[in-house]
Amino acid sequence: MNEPIEHRYSLTDHCCRHCLGRVLVRYDTFICSVCEVESRGSPSGICACGMTSAKGDGLPAALRSAYRCGINPAPSVINPARIVVLYGGQVAQPLGGP
Numbered sequence: 001m002n003e004p005i006e007h008r009y010s011l012t013d014h015c016c017r018h019c020l021g022r023v024l025v026r027y028d029t030f031i032c033s034v035c036e037v038e039s040r041g042s043p044s045g046i047c048a049c050g051m052t053s054a055k056g057d058g059l060p061a062a063l064r065s066a067y068r069c070g071i072n073p074a075p076s077v078i079n080p081a082r083i084v085v086l087y088g089g090q091v092a093q094p095l096g097g098p
């Protein structure tokens, strides 16, 4: 592939809520690198940050939105992924951080 660099997708610090694949970004389009679901403008349509569950519908919004993408605090053989779904704490940098 000889696409100019600005046409390529870059990694974000977000993971797909469906398959936990890494979310990529190009312009304003966010896409899962594994199952290819897409979101426009923000990764929250497909990543764990915007995740709500049917079970959580009766909970306060602060609790329902406590799931988020983040850097794996303890990578291991069992879970070597750099970006994982975390509960609580700070939200991941929207575009991969500094």
Ligand SMILES: [Zn+2]
Pocket: 016, 017, 018, 019, 020, 021, 032, 033, 034, 035, 036, 037
């Ligand atoms: Zn996916």
Ligand SMILES: [Zn+2]
Pocket: 013, 014, 015, 043, 044, 047, 048, 049, 050, 068, 069, 092
């Ligand atoms: Zn996210």
